[in-house]
Amino acid sequence: MLKIANGTLVLPTGRRRADLYIQDGRVAAIGGDHPVEETLDASGCLVFPGLIDAHTHLEMDTGATWTADGYASGTLAALCGGTTTVLDFATQDRGGTLAAALEAWGGRAAGKCCCDYGFHMAVTSWNEATRRELADMVRRGVTSFKAYMAYDNLRLGDADLEALLAATRKLGYVGVHCELGDKVDENVRALLAAGRTGVENHPLSRPNAVEGDAVKRYLELCDRAGAPAWVVHLSTREGLEHIRAARKRGQKVLVETCPQYLTLTEEVYRLPDFGGAAYTCSPPIRSQADQDALWQALEQGEIDILSTDQCSFTLEQKRLGLHDFSKIPNGLPGIEYRFALAWSAGRLSPERLARTMAETPARAFGLWPRKGSLLPGSDGDVLVWDPNWRGKLSGKTQHSACGYTPWEGFSVTGRPRAVYLRGRLCVENGEPVMAGDRPLALGLGRYCPRNCVPLGMAH
Numbered sequence: 001m002l003k004i005a006n007g008t009l010v011l012p013t014g015r016r017r018a019d020l021y022i023q024d025g026r027v028a029a030i031g032g033d034h035p036v037e038e039t040l041d042a043s044g045c046l047v048f049p050g051l052i053d054a055h056t057h058l059e060m061d062t063g064a065t066w067t068a069d070g071y072a073s074g075t076l077a078a079l080c081g082g083t084t085t086v087l088d089f090a091t092q093d094r095g096g097t098l099a100a101a102l103e104a105w106g107g108r109a110a111g112k113c114c115c116d117y118g119f120h121m122a123v124t125s126w127n128e129a130t131r132r133e134l135a136d137m138v139r140r141g142v143t144s145f146k147a148y149m150a151y152d153n154l155r156l157g158d159a160d161l162e163a164l165l166a167a168t169r170k171l172g173y174v175g176v177h178c179e180l181g182d183k184v185d186e187n188v189r190a191l192l193a194a195g196r197t198g199v200e201n202h203p204l205s206r207p208n209a210v211e212g213d214a215v216k217r218y219l220e221l222c223d224r225a226g227a228p229a230w231v232v233h234l235s236t237r238e239g240l241e242h243i244r245a246a247r248k249r250g251q252k253v254l255v256e257t258c259p260q261y262l263t264l265t266e267e268v269y270r271l272p273d274f275g276g277a278a279y280t281c282s283p284p285i286r287s288q289a290d291q292d293a294l295w296q297a298l299e300q301g302e303i304d305i306l307s308t309d310q311c312s313f314t315l316e317q318k319r320l321g322l323h324d325f326s327k328i329p330n331g332l333p334g335i336e337y338r339f340a341l342a343w344s345a346g347r348l349s350p351e352r353l354a355r356t357m358a359e360t361p362a363r364a365f366g367l368w369p370r371k372g373s374l375l376p377g378s379d380g381d382v383l384v385w386d387p388n389w390r391g392k393l394s395g396k397t398q399h400s401a402c403g404y405t406p407w408e409g410f411s412v413t414g415r416p417r418a419v420y421l422r423g424r425l426c427v428e429n430g431e432p433v434m435a436g437d438r439p440l441a442l443g444l445g446r447y448c449p450r451n452c453v454p455l456g457m458a459h
């Protein structure tokens with residue numbers, strides 16, 4: 001038996017000073033007096049359920065290059081930041097099957113992960129064969145899906161998206177990347193034709209309305225299909241207004257945002273010497289007014305989930321778009337610093353942090369109460385957070401393989417004092433526990449099959 005002593009537990013019902021006991025990989029008890037073999041003194045620390053990152057892209061081929069982080073480095077970075085489960089996106093090849101995609105992604109992840117993992121399935125070809133595969137996906141524990149409204153090699157048309165929503169409404173959420181692809185393509189063509197090839201044009205090709213109008217259309221399709229909505233990586237006030245209106249009409253909408261939209265502003269795209277490329281992601285980083293609106297929505301519980309959209313590329317890889325901004329690989333490495341950034345902003349209570357980064361993703365994606373919970377019977381995934389540590393974030397000390405961080409030099413308060421994966425101590429003071437010359441956690445991560453959570457009743 002392991003005892004995490006003298007800490008303050010962050011539970012759904014509030015904070016509680018109590019000891020936490022873990023045995024055989026699971027939470028055994030809260031409080032009381034039990035015989036123990038091992039004790040961690042968590043005095044002065046907050047004890048959170050291990051975090052879930054419900055939106056990651058690891059070991060992904062964009063067609064032009066692979067993400068800098070594969071499953072090993074990406075999940076090690078996750079774990080060092082307090083995340084004990086990631087939900088990654090497997091993606092159907094155009095014209096291929098969902099089963100082949102799950103096989104390919106599952107094969108790449110197997111045996112390499114440092115934290116537990118599951119898959120959402122991105123659907124890129126909608127037809128009868130794909131429809132027939134949905135039940136099989138659910139049997140294999142894939143109970144959430146994804147569709148894109150942008151990116152020519154990924155996107156579904158409106159009719160196909162509506163049909164997918166109708167077919168999955170009793171199985172689980174379809175997260176949608178809300179940007180109007182035609183509008184983006186048109187803007188990119190016009191900018192390039194005018195000789196505007198620099199990275200500063202990236203946000204101009206995807207202005208707020210491109211997301212806002214897409215959110216509006218997606219919500220209309222969900223309404224027609226009678227399906228719950230899951231808006232991924234929300235970045236704009238416009239999108240938020242459409243979500244508010246839909247909820248007023250009685251629609252179920254699950255909303256996610258990411259740290260880059262809460263901590264950075266669009267000025268980053270005007271950095272000299274191609275510096276903005278370090279921040280290219282889609283949707284792009286927005287204005288201070290958007291950032292303020294997102295924070296307020298998080299504080300008020302209108303945004304349900306804080307994930308990362310982790311999708312890392314080295315600065316060298318970003319140079320693929322040196323002469324054409326539309327060719328810069330899109331995505332940022334946020335997987336390690338999500339909690340530190342959210343905590344250090346000082347705007348969300350510990351309970352809200354636990355809800356948006358552990359409880360709600362667990363409930364929404366069929367992992368509750370095995371994950372995202374400190375209650376007896378749950379997996380012994382624990383983040384012991386030392387709120388008194390002070391330091392700076394740096395690409396040199398992070399564990400991602402991408403070589404830089406968008407938050408270089410950011411001052412933060414707090415870091416993981418300890419991270420446990422199913423009762424195993426894997427991270428101490430933000431650094432991996434080593435077994436010889438390799439992280440102890442390497443290969444410890446297991447695939448998490450998930451339950452169905454129909455019709456958005458989870459939140």
Ligand SMILES: [Zn+2]
Pocket residue numbers: 055057309
């Ligand atoms: Zn994504």
